[in-house]
Amino acid sequence: MRASQLFIPTLREDPGDAEAASHRLLVRGGFVRQVAAGLWTFLPLGWRVHEKIVQIVRAEMDATGCQEMFMPVVTPAELWQRTGRYDIPELWKVQDRLERPFVLAMTHEETVTFHARELRSYRDLPQMLYHFQTKVRDEPRPRAGLLRVREFVMKDAYSFDRDEEGLERSFRLQEAAYHRIFERCGLEVYAVQAESGMMGGSESADFLAPSGSGENTLVTCEKGDYSADLEIAHGVPRAPEFPESFDAPDAVETPGVTTIEALAELLGVDTAATSKAMPVVKTDGTLVLGLVRGDDRLDEAKLAAVVGSAVRPATEEEIRNTFGADPGSVGPLGFSGEVLADETLRNGQFVAGANRTGWHLRGVEHGRDFEARFADIRQAKEGDACPRCGGRLGFQTAIEIGHIFKLGTFYSEPLGAKFLDEEGQERPILMGSYGIGPGRVMAAAVEQNHDEHGIAWPRALAPYDVHVVAIGAAGAEAVETAERLAGELEENGASVLLDDRDQRPGEKFAGADLIGCPTRVTVGKKTLEDGRVDVLVRAGRVEERVPVEDLAGQVGSPA
RNA sequence: CGGGAUGUGGCUCAGCCUGGUUAGAGCGCCGCGUUUGGGACGCGGAGGCCGCCGGUUCGAAUCCGGCCAUCCCGACCA
Numbered sequence: 001m002r003a004s005q006l007f008i009p010t011l012r013e014d015p016g017d018a019e020a021a022s023h024r025l026l027v028r029g030g031f032v033r034q035v036a037a038g039l040w041t042f043l044p045l046g047w048r049v050h051e052k053i054v055q056i057v058r059a060e061m062d063a064t065g066c067q068e069m070f071m072p073v074v075t076p077a078e079l080w081q082r083t084g085r086y087d088i089p090e091l092w093k094v095q096d097r098l099e100r101p102f103v104l105a106m107t108h109e110e111t112v113t114f115h116a117r118e119l120r121s122y123r124d125l126p127q128m129l130y131h132f133q134t135k136v137r138d139e140p141r142p143r144a145g146l147l148r149v150r151e152f153v154m155k156d157a158y159s160f161d162r163d164e165e166g167l168e169r170s171f172r173l174q175e176a177a178y179h180r181i182f183e184r185c186g187l188e189v190y191a192v193q194a195e196s197g198m199m200g201g202s203e204s205a206d207f208l209a210p211s212g213s214g215e216n217t218l219v220t221c222e223k224g225d226y227s228a229d230l231e232i233a234h235g236v237p238r239a240p241e242f243p244e245s246f247d248a249p250d251a252v253e254t255p256g257v258t259t260i261e262a263l264a265e266l267l268g269v270d271t272a273a274t275s276k277a278m279p280v281v282k283t284d285g286t287l288v289l290g291l292v293r294g295d296d297r298l299d300e301a302k303l304a305a306v307v308g309s310a311v312r313p314a315t316e317e318e319i320r321n322t323f324g325a326d327p328g329s330v331g332p333l334g335f336s337g338e339v340l341a342d343e344t345l346r347n348g349q350f351v352a353g354a355n356r357t358g359w360h361l362r363g364v365e366h367g368r369d370f371e372a373r374f375a376d377i378r379q380a381k382e383g384d385a386c387p388r389c390g391g392r393l394g395f396q397t398a399i400e401i402g403h404i405f406k407l408g409t410f411y412s413e414p415l416g417a418k419f420l421d422e423e424g425q426e427r428p429i430l431m432g433s434y435g436i437g438p439g440r441v442m443a444a445a446v447e448q449n450h451d452e453h454g455i456a457w458p459r460a461l462a463p464y465d466v467h468v469v470a471i472g473a474a475g476a477e478a479v480e481t482a483e484r485l486a487g488e489l490e491e492n493g494a495s496v497l498l499d500d501r502d503q504r505p506g507e508k509f510a511g512a513d514l515i516g517c518p519t520r521v522t523v524g525k526k527t528l529e530d531g532r533v534d535v536l537v538r539a540g541r542v543e544e545r546v547p548v549e550d551l552a553g554q555v556g557s558p559a
Numbered sequence: 560c561g562g563g564a565u566g567u568g569g570c571u572c573a574g575c576c577u578g579g580u581u582a583g584a585g586c587g588c589c590g591c592g593u594u595u596g597g598g599a600c601g602c603g604g605a606g607g608c609c610g611c612c613g614g615u616u617c618g619a620a621u622c623c624g625g626c627c628a629u630c631c632c633g634a635c636c637a
Contacts, residue, residue: 009569011570011571012570012571012598013570013571013572013586014571015570015571016565016571016572017629017631018630019630036628036629037628037629089635089636090635090636106637135637137636137637139635139636140634140635140636141560141633141634141635141636143630143631154637156637194637206637215636400637403637404637405637435637469596471596472595472596473594476595502595503595504597504598504599505595505596505597506595506598506599507598507599508596508597508598509596509597509598511598513597522596524595525596527596534596
């Protein structure tokens, strides 16, 4: 294609409202444009990349026997009311002209289950269906370009099985396909256990791509045998240096001390030998005291999972009423409600709040001085040891680019998707759902493959395989040669972007660096004099001068 | 939804604090010419309800109030 005829509106400067590298570069390179917060147009270049990702996903889905179909964005509210998802705040609700309620689907479990009601016999199972469709979500806060948006294309696949074994098989089939997809896309990705969120169901796995920006924190072991989302990651913290022990809790005055650091300093103890009390309130109004080591942070999500309810931090007023002390001096002793302590506090003596403002207790010991329920409720920290091998845990910001779930009967029960087994017994279908957002894959690819000059696309995702830069004005010999070479490369199977615009060389080079095609071929009279052209590999920016007749071989066939 | 910031030609921004002729710069765009291996140069041009509404004032891009939009942090989140 000739650049002179394409709509590739590149920007010389970074857009003022972009921070994430992918956001900046995709906008600057003319791949995407924002229409409103979280609503994006894919321009021709961006859509080429998007569709390359789609094709890879499609090929791997088809290879698993998953069948492509197409379901509408607009769905009747009734389906969502039946599954209890109608009240999700992110659900975009609309009405038709007769004011009948509809929903712009944020995902298609309801609709696909509606169709799954036609699977009546065990003979019809298993089945796997998928489609690419626009998803709509009324996000409270769209952000970082393509990372969190209000409307986006997603590949969502659904499996239908008669029993747990079948579901397990389907789940693993999809999981393996996901690894192949991201491998083909040239992405570094980790599959980690994840929360199921608003999807319902049991097991789920997240596919996290490390990147310079993103909403997830990926925890990995340096030895490569452990990876998890920070939300559920388990780390082994260092052992505390315990001070002298006490036969009974020893009250010390700690006036004005509200931070662990100040407390540890005042008492001359290791912060890891102190405890931190975090009162939280469950949805039923019950107050629970979360207890973690002084140098740790309470993970509210973990705590919420253990107590089986969403929780919020208690207000200062609630804390004073319950404990009779200011928040900085609260502890487990004398508290009549449930104490949920982190495993790290099971053994040893710790400093704890005395439930008396301005006082703490030294030598507080579980079992002797207070009772508690133990669980992993601390947030893993960088530098913690790996729970598997003891190696060091590292943290990376990551983008969630895929998520697979075992849904079980969460949708089939309320929507009545049932089948008859061999015994004539009616049973609900067991479902799984499997999503990938090509837009996020695109953003992750940029996050992982760029430098100060622009994007360096993985071969499989690049908008064009080769960017041929013709030096000189239209009609010049170099330009004609460039056109001929571009044609030859195309005949050889490569997709080619020919920069035939009447622009200065520097501008063309800068544009090519920004757009990021894997290979750049510079055709100018300087090298043409001895029958050669310059071939630059974008990743690493290594340039080599090659004879024109070797060009096709040098550039290679497309991925 | 809480906290913070920003809204001025297509883009990036200055001007606002301390109100006062036709509102500026760089880049981009159009025309002519010179140029052509890392974002050239000269000359001439086009393009702005200064986010919106209201208030203060003789006078508002500038001060005050309300609203809207966008970005960032948090809450939230397939």
